[in-house]
Amino acid sequence: PRLDKFWEGLYNAIANCNNLLVNIENKNAEDFIDGLQEKNLIKGEALALRGFLHFELLRLYAPSIAVDAQGKYIPYYTTYPSHGESKISSMEVLNRAAEDLKQGRDLVAPYDTITAGYSAFASPEARLLSNNYNGAFYSRRGTRLNYFAITGILARLYLYANDKTNALKYAQEIVPYTLNTTPLKYYFYFTPESALDLNVPEKRNRRLTHDIILGFYNRLTLDNFENTIGKSAGVFISDAANLFVPDTDDFRFSRLTEGSGANLISIKYKRGGNTYNMDNTVGRIIPILRLSEIYYILGECLIDTDPAQAVNYLNLVRKGRGINGNPLSTPISKQSYMDALVRDARKEFIGEGQLFFMYKRLNIPAIGNNGLGVEMGEKFVLPIPVSENNF
Numbered sequence: 001p002r003l004d005k006f007w008e009g010l011y012n013a014i015a016n017c018n019n020l021l022v023n024i025e026n027k028n029a030e031d032f033i034d035g036l037q038e039k040n041l042i043k044g045e046a047l048a049l050r051g052f053l054h055f056e057l058l059r060l061y062a063p064s065i066a067v068d069a070q071g072k073y074i075p076y077y078t079t080y081p082s083h084g085e086s087k088i089s090s091m092e093v094l095n096r097a098a099e100d101l102k103q104g105r106d107l108v109a110p111y112d113t114i115t116a117g118y119s120a121f122a123s124p125e126a127r128l129l130s131n132n133y134n135g136a137f138y139s140r141r142g143t144r145l146n147y148f149a150i151t152g153i154l155a156r157l158y159l160y161a162n163d164k165t166n167a168l169k170y171a172q173e174i175v176p177y178t179l180n181t182t183p184l185k186y187y188f189y190f191t192p193e194s195a196l197d198l199n200v201p202e203k204r205n206r207r208l209t210h211d212i213i214l215g216f217y218n219r220l221t222l223d224n225f226e227n228t229i230g231k232s233a234g235v236f237i238s239d240a241a242n243l244f245v246p247d248t249d250d251f252r253f254s255r256l257t258e259g260s261g262a263n264l265i266s267i268k269y270k271r272g273g274n275t276y277n278m279d280n281t282v283g284r285i286i287p288i289l290r291l292s293e294i295y296y297i298l299g300e301c302l303i304d305t306d307p308a309q310a311v312n313y314l315n316l317v318r319k320g321r322g323i324n325g326n327p328l329s330t331p332i333s334k335q336s337y338m339d340a341l342v343r344d345a346r347k348e349f350i351g352e353g354q355l356f357f358m359y360k361r362l363n364i365p366a367i368g369n370n371g372l373g374v375e376m377g378e379k380f381v382l383p384i385p386v387s388e389n390n391f
Contacts, residue, residue: 004385006060010053011077017050018080037111038137044107048145048153050078051100055157058093059357060382065090065162066363073384094161098154105150112147121148121177121187124209128217129281142215143285148177148187149214152289155297160361168301174213174294188213188291190320196255202272204255207282211291211320222283225269234258234265235351239371243346251322252347266350292317292348296341303337314341317348338362356380 024043032038054076062073068090075085076096088096111117120134120141121127127142142149151173158167177187191208209215218224229235237243237257244253257264272278295313302310311328314337318327328340342358346367349355359366360380365373 003382004387006382007057007385007388010057014050014053014077015080015082017046017053018077018082020046021050022080034137040107041111044104045145046104047100047107048104048150051097051104052145052153054093054100055097055153055160058090058097059160059360061384062090062093063381064360064363065094065160066361091161094157098157101150101154101157104145105147105154108145108150109147112141117141117147121146124212127187128209128212128215128285140217142212143217146214148174149289152213152294155294156289159297159300160357164301167297171294171297171301174291175298178291190291190317193251193255193322196251198255200276201267202275202278204272204278205282206256206268206270206272206278207285207287208290209282209285212285212287212289213291213294214289215285215287217284218286219284221286222269222271222279226271229269231271234260234267234270236260237264237266237350238369239346239367240264242371243343247318247323247326249322249324250318250347252350254322256350268351287352290348292320292344293354296345299341300338303334307332307337310337314344317344321348 021043024039024046027039029036029039032042054074057074062068063071070089070091072087072089074093075087076093077085078096112121119126120138124142127146128140131139145153151170155167155170155174158164158170174188178189180186180189188211191205191210195205195208195210197203207215234257240257240263244250248254256268257266259265271283295317299310299313302313308330311330311332315327328337342362342364345355345358349358356366359376365375368374
């Protein structure tokens with residue numbers, strides 16, 4: 001029943017997007033407080049969200065492209081109302097999702113990439129937490145399908161489709177906004193270790209919000225976590241004895257984990273105590289896309305043609321998480337590089353869900369608590385609800 005709710009909930013959200021898109025076409029620019037700019041932002045976000053949600057459905061309910069690219073597993077809905085659509089091939093879903101994302105990106109770009117829009121991304125607080133920037137509608141752009149988020153999701157989608165040319169293209173578009181070359185283009189950078197106070201655990205920025213490009217907002221995030229896992233529990237870390245060795249200066253280990261009996265758990269979603277209001281701010285953010293993933297995509301796309309630059313991108317992630325020793329270097333085999341990338345992703349994505357899709361996309365075994373690979377096989381594919389078989 002819980003898995004069926006994923007399917008129903010995602011398609012319900014898609015129906016809402018389509019309903020909005022149908023109705024907005026009948027509106028004139030003057031019907032909106034801020035005219036065409038506001039209309040385009042609403043339409044652009046709805047289109048991008050429709051593409052994003054279909055991509056999520058495909059990643060959950062269909063085998064990876066590496067296993068079956070042409071099988072027909074899910075339908076793609078673009079009309080409202082609709083009482084059923086035929087399933088289409090996985091590659092067709094990806095192509096349609098990409099088109100929705102690109103159309104949405106074109107519509108939000110005129111706002112998100114001009115001076116007024118820049119300010120909404122100037123800091124993690126501005127883009128994820130503030131509700132006072134230029135009115136509520138323009139606040140928290142980092143929790144919406146903004147230009148940078150859509151660009152990063154396109155890079156993710158094309159890598160999933162094994163189209164490294166386009167994945168590289170879109171990932172590279174994020175890079176200028178990670179460089180301290182001008183105040184207007186320094187949005188996404190790795191959370192400094194100083195933001196994870198060693199002596200005051202409640203004060204730690206446990207979601208590492210500085211490098212979140214897209215993070216959904218839910219005021220009940222911690223409550224939902226506790227209702228599922230328990231108030232005193234954390235996310236169990238598999239193979240913890242080996243995962244952080246020899247890089248014990250990695251602050252994903254020193255600041256974001258703690259012992260629980262013989263086990264190591266992540267405290268990323270554990271309530272801090274609210275002493276410094278972290279629970280009511282950072283605690284409500286659900287990371288969806290990080291700068292680290294952009295660097296992983298860049299590295300994976302470049303390892304065949306520019307291994308030195310691929311190594312540089314992975315070292316940037318490691319350094320950004322406090323690792324000062326044992327840098328990767330060239331020459332390096334592709335297999336050794338990918339082993340190192342997946343190993344870092346295992347530390348980066350704890351509690352965030354993206355590692356599941358990395359294993360699935362690469363068609364490699366997950367890592368069990370004994371450090372050995374676990375073949376997931378059909379477990380990577382959620383069962384489609386029986387009711388959907390009517391179409």
